Amino acid sequence: MIESLADYPWIAGSIDNIKQRATAGSLAHALLLASPPGIGSDLWASTLSQSLLCERDKWEQGCGCQSCNWFAAGSHPDYKVIQTEEKSAVIKVAQIQAVVDFVVKTSQCGTKVILIKDAERMNLSASNALLKTLEEPQGNCYILLHSNSPGRLLPTIRSRTQLQQLDVPSKAQTVEFLTARGVEELPRLFAKRALVAPLQLVELLASDDYADRKRWLLALAEKQSIDVLQAAKKFSSTKIDDCIYWWIAYVQEAIRQIDQPDHNWFAFLAKLTSLYDRLLSGANPNAQLTLETLLMDWYRMSRKFDFHLEEDVTIKRLSE
Ligand SMILES: [Zn+2]
Structure with missing residues (x-):
């Protein structure tokens, strides 16, 4: 072009x-x-x-x-x-x-x-x-x-x-710019920011990293009869530190939304954060096993609470 x-x-x-x-x-x-x-x-x-x-x-x-x-x-x-x-x-x-x-x-x-x-x-x-x-x-x-x-x-x-x-750029200019480049979806996460950097966004949406992140969120948002083994397996090929990094952000968002989150949420957040630190300093745990254990905790906790992670990162059609 x-x-x-x-x-x-x-x-x-x-x-x-x-x-x-x-x-x-x-x-x-x-x-x-x-x-x-x-x-x-x-x-x-x-x-x-x-x-x-x-x-x-x-x-x-x-x-x-x-x-x-x-x-x-x-x-x-x-x-x-x-x-x-x-x-x-x-x-x-x-x-x-x-x-x-x-x-x-x-x-x-x-x-x-x-x-x-x-x-x-x-x-x-x-x-x-x-x-x-x-x-x-x-x-x-x-x-x-x-x-x-x-x-x-x-x-x-x-x-x-x-x-x-x-x-x-104004919101309208950004939307027009993105639409002209075939981006039909605008994550609300970005829409909420004061500045949407359209060139950065085009690059991000085209990246594998973004596709992985989106899949990961969808897996976490699933609350019914999830197969933890399958879910963990799906992501064992994604870099585990990426998964944990995104997860920390989602847990923080869930805690913000939940009315009176119990101590389990904060303990879980601390667990993820310390795991992330260890990963950054070179720890190399079994990704499948680690994700399985954490996902079990996550689903047990998240089923009991009302929050809408998907609301924050749901892909929203521009035309809506
Ligand atoms: Zn000239």
Whole structure:
């Protein structure tokens, strides 16, 4: 599927907004592009870069000017992207030194753009090396710091940049985006959150992990005449630490819903939590046996209480 900006109306809205600032001359040359993850901030940052470089000032994709052609080919001489290099979790000072050199270089088409991806990953010396450049803005050079965790940037870096936040998609935009990608189900768990990250959700729903989790919940929600041996067998191939991790969340939710849960619930929760800790530190119990024992406890307890786990994670049709 070829994506275009029209598929991301919330990004197009943000770009328009920045365009107005640029036209009014109130756009700073050092921008902090802040956004939560999973809503397309990479596309936002690269579209904005292309727009700032465009020779015709059209702020449109497929403009056809030399600059936009270079950009599309990935060979723009006035565009530099900095990101963590392979095997490194941080952006190093040598990479920022390259930025400093690039800033003073002569531009080929009039404007230069430097995009620093995941800017919060700059280590202390890299951040300090960038400060001076941020303090001395160059007329034709934009430095874009992109970050999904802007709070982790040094305050001195933040104070020298103009904050631009990517608009979060509205519920309607999210639903439309997901529907266009064949996602016909929207877990209510996500619908309840303040922010639904549609790109993250598409990825999650397509993953094996999600399918396993859904099967696991359905098994737990079963209250009548369950065959514990069969149920445990079905899941012995799933990673046991995943099952336990999800289970802890469901037990916590059940406890929230139940009117006066008895001590068995808390004991069960403690049992799961301590098992999870042991699994993380390398314990390797027999998955089938462990799940059997726990499932017996679970069904014995859960039958006596009224709660609706399925209400929280039931797959709900978007059209409903
Ligand atoms: Zn152009």
